[in-house]
Amino acid sequence: MSHRSAADNNRGSPGNTISGIVAGPSVQALDIHGGVHFHGVPPAAATPHQAAAPPPHFAGRGAEVRSLRSAMDAGSTVVVLSGPGGVGKTALARQWARLAEDAFPAGQLYLNLGGFGLVPPVEPAEALRSFLRALGVPAGALPPTLAELTALYRSQTAGRSLLVVLDDAFSAAQVRVLVPSSSSSMTVITSRVRLSGLIAEGAVLLEITPLTTAESLTLLANFLGEKRIDGEREQAERLAELCAGLPIALCLAAARLSTRPRLSLARVVATLAAETQRLARLETPDRESSVSGSFELSYQALDASAAALYRRLSLHPGREFGLGPAAALLPGIQAGSPAGEADRLIGVLLESSLLQEVAEEHFRLHDLIHLHARQKVVAEDTEAVREEAMLAMSEWYLGAASAADVVVTPYRRRLVYSYRTSPSELPAFSDRDEALAWLDRQRSNLSAAGQVALDHRWAELAWHLSDVLWPVQLYRKSTDRKDIDVRGLAAARMWGDPRAEGRMLKRLGRTCTTLGEHDRAEQLLRKAVTTYAESGDAEGSVEAQEMLALAYRDSGRADAAAELLADVLATRRRLGNSRDIGLTLISLADLLSGRGNLAEAVELLREAGRLLDQSVADDPYNPVRVKLGLARAYFDGGDLAAADLAVTEAIEGMKRLGAAIGEADALELAARIAARRGDATRSRLCLQRAAELLETHGSPRAAALRRQVPAPPGVQVISQPQDVDPAAPGRPDGEPEPVPETDADHVTSAHDQHQRCAGKPAEQIGDS
Structure with missing residues (x-):
């Protein structure tokens, strides 16, 4: 190459100027005779192997390694390992580098990009210089600009099979230029953020979760x-x-x-x-190597709004939550928060791996991250701010649950709650099934919110959060019914509203009856009657009297129960509410059936069916109970064809409503009817299905029912427990005041014993 100055050109002599871009040593001479020798130029670098060995205590991650191998086999060139600090992303990347060493003969490049360290992250240009030097480019030959470094890196990696490990990346921009141009290379990136920009460009995201x-x-x-x-x-x-x-x-x-x-x-x-x-x-x-320090680095990278939401979500009453409770926190974070802001901030926390998405729009804080967030909210937010956050989330749950309650049980009498916050983004429910599914899914959060409210002496809120759980108790059952009732009663007394106290006295009394706590039950129910009467609530008072009658029945005092139920029915007829009359007719018919008055019981049930059919749109559950009651009465009276027809309708109705325990009760009766008709196969199948339903819902009745299932034809039964009556029914599902399926449900009252001998299980009644 000849380089000439302007003066040299004018004189027609050789020049000594350099123009353009020159990388590496250059020779400027007019004539060269012989060899040219360069001194001080390093030789080309050997194949790089920069990835450190995995830690000697490395464990697990079999599924993740298989995912990495699948990505490699599929030709994926970029894989992002994303997860919270300390979850083991770097150890996995190093393990993969060792396992995949033979697949990348051109070597391995590794660099800690310091995305979330105590010093600023590594600049892309500096990272490129480090890699180019490792690939044999002399330091003096490195161009000055990022664009030139990127072009040279692509040239150096073209056609080579390299594994590039980029550890602790901060952003997609930081790593994008470090991806080799060769389709036979693979880049594995670890980051606390998901690097969504790279994912959109075709990178594979592999979320790293805690170890099992x-x-x-x-x-x-x-x-x-x-x-x-x-x-x-x-x-x-x-x-x-x-x-x-x-x-x-x-x-x-x-x-x-x-x-x-x-x-x-x-x-x-x-x-x-x-x-x-x-x-x-x-x-x-x-x-950086401590647990809280690792979380702190991620926390410090958040903007103010995301950091505030992160802190205050640690106050959520349950461990998992949706977008609604997060939206409830926004007024305390940003005035006039726009629609969708909660979604955006949740996205920021997910991107930062400070939040886990456990189901669609259902999130949780990892246990140790939750502790870190709780420490931050105590340190950085005042007590007043924390109280406001908890109140907002608790009232959001009440607002959402109340919307579901109205859809599932529109006939219920309700007390009005005065909100102190303004819950927004409440769910809308298209039908009963959707509303009931939401209540069932959120049951633990609703209970936890009720306890938070009681602990903070928000008595009215605590009571309503207990009361609003009624629909899920009706259709789904749970083992925490007594806890809910006890909390509701405490809240009612703290609130000082006699109507609220009467309702919880009545519910808790019925729960205690079913648990076999008969003295306590009668005490509570008598108090409920007087409390309702003193408040001027005639309907509440008669409801409590009906509960008291059932307490008499369940403790073996059938005569007293029948007398009181007759009085209740008379009062119901005077008040004129057809649905309430129908419910009492069911209770009285059950009692009469148990005493052998089958014809009278059938007539009462038929009347109940006519009355309850008038409100079937609002209350589809109790007309199905009528079918089940008729099936029992027909069975006891020997009309097996009518019993079979009625129980089949009951099974279909309970199944349609999603009332699994009620379906199990109907199936159990169907099995007894089939056995009486000589259809052993149907009997066995019905019992098996009933046991399966009870097992799914954690009922202790399931084991006893499973033992009643007859052996298939040709199978010899070796032995059978002597304390199990194969013909005995289990406890049925009750009308609207169900109680928990606990071991205590097996406490047998004199009435229960009579009903089992007569082939009729005990019923329960509830709130209207």
């Missing part, structure tokens, strides 16, 4: 040895639980144990058991 209990125990054993883990197996499992499957927490706890061989796992578990001290016990002097 088995994987956590393997990691601990890799640290401490199998013998030490096996010696305290239960404590090791508890330690894994407290560390919530987070490798950084497990490693810190194991490191402490490995340096103190005489320290028991039980002692470490005891120190971590208190939530307020757990993160502190998992601290190290190195902030």
